[in-house]
Amino acid sequence: MNANNNRMYSYYFLLPAGIIYFVFFLFPTLMSFFYSMTWWTLTDWEFIGFENFITFFESPSLRIGFRNTLFFAGTAVTGKVILGLLIAVFLTSKIRNKDMLRSIVFFPVLISAIAVGATFGVLMHPTDGIINNGLNLIGLPSVDWLGNPNLAIFSVAFTDIWRGVGIATVIFIAGIMAIPGDYKEALKIDGGNTFQEFRHIILPLSRPAMNTVIILALIDGLRNFDLVWAMTGGGPGFSSDVLASIIYKQYASGFYGLATAGNVILFFFVACIAFPVFKFINRKEVDL
């Protein structure tokens, strides 16, 4: 039976995607790995061995960068999974204006990082910002969201959740919608309530969606820096630098070999975290 099955799942199906992926992505990427061991001006290069890697590990804000990257990714994954699932459950329940609400939740996904950065810079302004005004209104003190070195990365992570939760929500909605209706019917006949429906049906059966959200949000969180760049530029000082923004600064200075070495390091760092997570959550999927 197995042999038959595999005939149905022909490897030829992989060819079109495989060729495009290899030619336009994997091949140039492998080629760039070579340049991580060179001094490179884009037009000229000179082989220098592992010097770029050593220089990269001497970057002034590297330790902060590692710490912030982990914090940022952890916060983003947690926030997007929990909020995304809750919003998706809410938006798939029997409410009237869900189309409008879905559009509102999704709107942030559509606007560019520049606009998001500018908007939250204003909302988080220490004295005039609406967030602090709101806090003051209920008797809480103002917070310098982006200016306080200890808080800046947190504020950016919050904004990232705000911007990215729409993607998680849409994936969860697709997952919840894929749950066959008879399960819900069966539970209703047994007299289950909303919470039980969530606990025993939605949660376990939207696992594929959840796994996807986790892996996508995790890798994105470890690599993402456009919001960091738009909101704080890695500052104040270096306090909100993440690995990707450190690499970007080197790239922007024209240190092409060094930046490529940074990307190789970032790749191994992300792979060391994401591959085991991927393996773990997919094993669970089979258990189910």
Added chain:
Amino acid sequence: MKTFSWVSVSSALLLSVGLIGCSGGESSSSDGGSGGGDEPVELEFLVADSVNTRGLEAVAEAAEEELNISVTFDIRPGGPEGENVVKTRLATGEIADMMIYNAGALLETINPTRNFVDLSEEPYMDKMMENYKETVSFGDGVYGVPSQSSNVGGWLYNKTIYEELGLEIPETWDELMENMQAVKDAGYTAAVGAFDEISRTQIPVLADYYNVQKLAPDFAEEYTAGDAKFADTPAALRSFEKAYELGPGGNDFYNEDFNATTHEQGMAMLATGEAAHFANLSNVLPTIEDNHPKQVENIGIFPQPADGEHEPGFTVWMPNAILISQSSENKEAAKKWVEFYMSDEGQRIFAENFDSIGPYVVEGVEIPDDAYAAVKQMQPYFDEGRTAPALEFVSPIKGANLPQILSEVGGGFMSPEEGAEMYDQDAERQAQQLGIEDW
């Protein structure tokens, strides 16, 4: 039914694509080789988004009538991102016919002798001022012409506040500090801190270079060679100290929330008389005019003073250079276009349509009568030779993290000595990447 709706979606999308296509797609490609005489030629001109193209557009319009050569502007991002775009396109042989790029040391990093057309035989060469020509000369060739007026770094100040408090333009750093204290005591913001635009944190150091080169004339050369550093050259370290003294670590002259203040808000504070000083480049004047047309005449400028060793002078950012790509298929047409641009008529059209942000570096081009008051204030310094090009025009070494380091120093989180040392390490990496030994 379902299949049908899917088909209708894609056809609707394709249809809308077609409709938009009719209104927008008129791009004819240029393949005329020589561009002589009557054959129309289209040139592509790569400019940064920060470039004010009003003057160039006016010249382009006149040139199209005169020469039958049209120009389309290809906008790229400014700053480091834009430098990478240029380098990438040069490395892959896909650069536009003409482009605008920094003059001086930064131009040297993109290999001008190989990538750009030598203009030293062109008739307009003698009109370019010598100190500008130096920044675009490499080997025996001259590779660029100024794309606009000069751009000057210093202290923009609000004249109303100065009059009200009876203040005078400071001749020494101490006098500047006294002025600021007086402003602060009067309840205004002494100096705008707009660190949200992080590149602005550098001005108190970069605009101090006139003083550095006065006190240590060989600094640029020794710095490039690695023999002098910011941290161990007193005149250069002084620039970091000045940046520190302005912030909460020193006299606390910045506005509250300076970390979160945007550049636009900072300009508004200066223009509306909320704040008295703003260390900046004069190329912000057009933006101030756009947002505060009535107040721009009320803004003056003076150079960042020294500690009394010499008369103050301006640090000048030389205009970016217009360059012709060696790989262009329309080199002759591009040369003609530049010749027209540099002609008396071309420069007159340019100056009429451009908001001059400093004196010009082409002979015979005067700043127009309707120029900004601040620009008129600069002219005497230029006439007396009290100017020096900024460090980045005379040394290729510029570390990537200077804005961040100075936001720490200016914010009072880091001492000037630590900042200067950190910057020296940062610059060391730049030197390594440039292949300069012994740094």
Added chain:
Amino acid sequence: MSAKREKRSKRTLAAEIAGTLVALLFFGVPAYFVLINSMKTSTEAARLELGWPNSFEFLANYGEVITANDGRLLLAFFNSAVITVFTILLLIIVCSMAAFVLARRQGMAKHLNYLVLVGLMIPPAIVPTIWVLQGLGLFKTFPGIIFLETALRFSFACILYRAFVATIPKELDEAALIDGCGPLRLFFQIIFPLLKPVTSTIIVLSSIQVYNDFENMLYFFPGSENATVQLTLYNYTGLFGTSYNLLFANVILICIPMLILFIFFNKRIVSGMTAGAVKG
């Protein structure tokens, strides 16, 4: 019983109102901020405040954005639309096929999954990629950027598809096999239609990624005639001054097509469900 139901419906209504308010507060306020500032004068917008504009410059701002640079924005819409539509068509076909086999096969295919993940982990290598495109004669062409965008979005779409193929019972394949289906018919006639909800999701999410891509367009699709929508934002930002009113007007204008796309396909996600539920 009916009292209980009434109580429940009251509670649902309360939850609905609360949820709507929270959503409006968290997502609506920033959206309102962008919208309201796109209608102010540049002086007013530079202050970046939430307040009502002193004078409405809706027509002036949006008009200026649309006509700027001889209608560059319309050209950009055209280019972005071509790239997005064809990338998505290609992406949907090749990724669903690949993901189907990756999800169903055991053994080697499992390891290939890691290779797919790699696509999410490294940014494209700019200069080598340009060399490849030049070598194939595809640089600065629509096919070139479409293939490239497909390669760069492949991992994301493939991972999504893979997860949802796993929810389709394998018995279906076996039944089809017994009916004498070949692999192509099995996939395109039986599996692919069942993937409609996730296909809709991928169309929405990947379209946005392609349409909003700015970095890759900048490097891999250069030239003034090749403007794409995100690059038009650069007309209004700069080191020396940002025209926030025009920037935001441009932001609003370029996200309208995607918003329409979302609203349209959002409904598809739902209708796919009913079809799937019957079969499941």
